[in-house]
Amino acid sequence: MAFCLSGNPGFSDARRRSPVGKTRKEIIHVRLSVFVGVCGLMLAGCAGRPAGYPETAPVRGVVTLDGKPLAGASVNFVPAAGRSSAGMTDDDGRYELSYTGRIKGAMLGSHRVMLSKRVPDSAYEMSPQEKEMLANGDYFLPLVEMLPERYRGSESELSAEVESGRNVIDFKLTSEPSSRQP
Numbered sequence: 001m002a003f004c005l006s007g008n009p010g011f012s013d014a015r016r017r018s019p020v021g022k023t024r025k026e027i028i029h030v031r032l033s034v035f036v037g038v039c040g041l042m043l044a045g046c047a048g049r050p051a052g053y054p055e056t057a058p059v060r061g062v063v064t065l066d067g068k069p070l071a072g073a074s075v076n077f078v079p080a081a082g083r084s085s086a087g088m089t090d091d092d093g094r095y096e097l098s099y100t101g102r103i104k105g106a107m108l109g110s111h112r113v114m115l116s117k118r119v120p121d122s123a124y125e126m127s128p129q130e131k132e133m134l135a136n137g138d139y140f141l142p143l144v145e146m147l148p149e150r151y152r153g154s155e156s157e158l159s160a161e162v163e164s165g166r167n168v169i170d171f172k173l174t175s176e177p178s179s180r181q182p
Contacts, residue, residue: 054082056105057162059097061169062089063115065147069093070117070173073147077111077160084111106162113158115151115171118143148175 059077063070075095078084085106087095097106120141126134133139150157151173160169 053099053103054107055164056085056099056103056107057164057167058105059085059160059162059167059169061095061167061171062093063095063171063173064093065173066175067172070115073115073117075171076114076116077106077162078114079107079109079111082107105167108162108164111160111162112154112156113160113171114153114156115147115158115173117146119146120144147173148177 063073063075069091070089070093071091073089073093073095075087075089075097076084077086077097083099085097085099087097089095096104098104099106121144124142126141130139134141145152149155158171160167162169
């Protein structure tokens with residue numbers, strides 16, 4: 001005949017003490033806490049920048065043209081050396097840069113900033129065959145650039161400095177000719 005020292009045979013397993021004085025429940029709790037902590041550290045290591053990539057920082061901002069949000073424009077930050085970062089403006093002119101599909105932001109340092117907004121050429125006259133092709137989705141209207149040349153390409157007058165931490169960089173563009181002297 002066996003005696004239960006805990007006084008309640010239904011709870012004897014949970015209250016049974018290990019050689020170090022801990023209950024089974026306390027040991028399970030400690031093991032689970034250690035497991036969750038180790039998993040958290042592993043995930044934190046995986047969430048960082050992949051090996052071989054330069055340090056980047058988040059970049060976002062607003063682009064306006066003549067005081068109005070510029071929707072559907074491409075925004076490119078191009079460093080002197082290394083990979084560029086790109087983004088698109090939304091309906092409110094807001095953009096956020098991506099360095100790669102997984103890495104947000106841009107490399108730290110100086111960048112030439114190139115903006116572009118291409119729209120269908122409203123002056124282009126389509127032939128009947130082109131109109132039919134367009135209706136079937138087999139043709140695209142020719143596009144024209146709507147931004148002044150001074151904001152586009154390698155000759156863009158726009159620049160930005162990306163620093164460690166969050167960067168908010170807005171661009172206030174104008175349609176007027178540049179006041180910059182050659």
